[in-house]
Amino acid sequence: MAVLEYTLESELRDVGYKAICGVDEAGRGPLCGPVVAAAVILPDGLYIEGLNDSKKLTEKKREKLYDEICASAVAYAIAESSVEEINDTNILEASLLAMRRAIASLPLQADFALIDGNVSRDFQLPVRAVVHGDATSPSIAAASILAKVTRDRMCAELDKQYPMYGIAKHKGYGTKIHMDALRQYGPSPIHRTKFIRFLSDEKK
Numbered sequence: 385m386a387v388l389e390y391t392l393e394s395e396l397r398d399v400g401y402k403a404i405c406g407v408d409e410a411g412r413g414p415l416c417g418p419v420v421a422a423a424v425i426l427p428d429g430l431y432i433e434g435l436n437d438s439k440k441l442t443e444k445k446r447e448k449l450y451d452e453i454c455a456s457a458v459a460y461a462i463a464e465s466s467v468e469e470i471n472d473t474n475i476l477e478a479s480l481l482a483m484r485r486a487i488a489s490l491p492l493q494a495d496f497a498l499i500d501g502n503v504s505r506d507f508q509l510p511v512r513a514v515v516h517g518d519a520t521s522p523s524i525a526a527a528s529i530l531a532k533v534t535r536d537r538m539c540a541e542l543d544k545q546y547p548m549y550g551i552a553k554h555k556g557y558g559t560k561i562h563m564d565a566l567r568q569y570g571p572s573p574i575h576r577t578k579f580i581r582f583l584s585d586e587k588k
Contacts, residue, residue, distance in 0.1 A: 403494045
């Protein structure tokens with residue numbers, strides 16, 4: 385696996401930025417649960433073995449890296465947008481809101497944010513959206529791991545509350561098991577209304 389280089393971070397430091405945070409979210413696609421975002425400021429040039437896009441890593445490796453990132457980061461913060469907020473707006477706006485909350489919660493104020501994706505509106509600091517940033521920037525990759533591990537842990541807790549859906553296994557995604565359970569039991573309070581319209585469509 386290729387080592388991620390601090391190319392983007394270095395370019396920003398060269399023009400005077402000092403506290404550059406990487407930001408990413410987890411949970412845009414699932415049918416239930418919150419969307420979680422993390423913001424991470426890493427020490428300049430820190431090497432963490434195996435650091436990469438969370439989707440390319442095993443659960444065991446993500447858990448190990450989670451601890452390493454938390455121990456090594458200059459600062460980090462994790463935030464979420466609730467199911468209610470997703471239902472009231474949309475998943476994009478809720479994701480951006482969670483990202484803004486994560487940045488605002490950093491114990492050390494960031495002066496620039498590298499954000500995974502292609503949308504970066506309404507942030508209160510200079511930002512750059514980076515497509516596939518979690519596979520490009522170590523700072524964004526670190527944020528992707530914190531967000532993913534945190535959301536997976538949330539799913540394990542949601543599974544205890546709503547065991548009939550199998551959330552611990554599929555993490556809320558629209559697998560056949562999840563879809564069949566929704567048809568059998570109907571939606572729960574943690575399901576995203578706009579994501580489960582198929583239930584209404586099937587009744588027509």
